[in-house]
Amino acid sequence: MQHNAAQHNAAQTYEVPRYLFRISDKNSPGTTTTTRVSSCAWDKGARIDGIHAHYNPSKQPAQRLNEHLRWKCDDDCNLMSWTNSLLVALTYGFYRHRKHGTPLSAIRLLIVDTSKFPPRTFLHDLDLIDRLRYEDWEGERSLQNLYKLRTEIWGGVFYFGEYLTQGYVDVGGQSAWATMQELIDHGLPSFGVEIEDRKGACDPQWAKRVVELRRAFERAMTPAKMSDQLVRDAIHWARKCFGAVWALPVAAMVLNLELRAENDETILKVFRDEFAGEYDTTVSFEAMDAQVDRQPEVQQYNRLMYNLGHRLGHSGEQAREVKSSEVEESEDKDKDKDKDKDKDKDKDKDKDKDKDKDKDKDKDKDKDKDKDKDKDKDKDKDKDKDKDKDKDKDEDDITAGLRSIVLSF
Template structure:
């Protein structure tokens, strides 16, 4: 584990500015700098060949970067037209067409999983499950400033765009913040090779995704539509999903260093219970490697690093405000 941890640290330092576009908040937004310290360790992205941007095992690129737009190399905070940036941000968050240099990630694995079925049923996409992929990244292996929370960007630009102010209202205040789904944004092109793992939706299904949550099988029968379900099923499943130990087999699809965070995020999709012996025993099983270590007293949440990581991820998905 020590060697793997050292290797990870060295890899994260081996970054060229050409491999990412970091946010550099302007002097009138210094409060954003501290937000770089609150990025969840693991983020997820679901993509298809029909996505506006492009993602593969080496790169993830925004729509602008994919098509070689020179503006894709410029940090939004280096631009002088705040209204144009705010309009682009709103278009991206609302899935509208137009100039777009953002790439979306989520800290909610549940949100990402339901998105798979949304894309499959969408008349705008309609990809087969073998062509829909789930990507997980370790944000600690990227330079500081590569990611920012969508809500923080909304708050930075809401004063110049009333649409963003309304979006913030929806995601933070209306319905008790239940419409917050842990969205984070990178910009331009980002090299993810060696810092991610990617698995197809068909592999997830074959490995027992429907056993983890039977409702997922029902989602495969959604009729084709321009706006198939997504948000409401997530809200419902947040309240209903139950733990299934078969999540162990799903984690085996991922490389050894990714199995523990994947399992933790599957568990983080469940309703929170202070103590659960089944979950504790599950994480004590074989097949997990990585830097998350167990303490000797597994009942002490304050001393278990895996629980701390899990609760941070859980809080971002279920509260995040």
């Protein structure tokens, strides 16, 4: 299975942190360079499907995963490990120096930007363990026991933010690296944490060293003091070791190897001065590992990056706020205009109503006039009737007169 960043540029799912580290040297399994990370099985040419390399079909996926996570990998192993914690990576780097006597100048720390790879290129160890632990349930060395060790036993302190890749991964153009010696020479010791355990020639329990360093966060009464110079040194160190593109996240990580104030104004101010305009605000939204509460150094880093995102995006947000206020003002003006228009319409309506009232009044007047006319007509009729009566009377009088004249003859 080959993964190529150029084939797909979509962001990873939220479970995968933005940046992952890998420590390697000449004794490490598989191949790790600035252009490729490939498993032993891939290098050996085994036909691969998922985590099961068919080079040895007798081994089942659960068994193969368990062997890899317990450092029992053989040439058939198809997995390569990464961590989301700079603290874990550096501790393991010093361990390999003491364990194998490998010079620090030959041990490399590789960093990749997971957002440049296809989804599911990087798999969370706990996700895989959880899916396969029911196939390997019993015994102290079972996957079920390993799951409990990383999530429940002693509060899950043996969780190291491990992620896995399969087969071949093309990391060219999406990664950077520095040797452990370069990290030291450029000033790693000046950041306050002595990661290397110097109590013995070799401490095979390097995981316990990580737990010890993390407990220092709990024991610290007050956050470490910060100065402008120390923050600028961290940024300079990150640029020298990994290049300008990686300076912001790596500097933020190295400053969080010990307890810091959550909203340290010194860090925020210097980062804003150094990086304003160089990064989009999306750099702040780091994927939050579900187990991050067991990783105080990663938890601090995530919070810092979130706060930095708001600070670095402040000018842009301010511009958006201004634009928004202008739009709101324009909308308010339009609303006022609409209100005025509505008022004018209401006035016109009132005028129309008044006109209608006047018309009604005129109609009433006309009606009254008509009534008066009718009355006049009635009066006229009455007059006519009276006239008719008078006429009748006259006619009667005439008739009576005529009759009387006739009778008189």
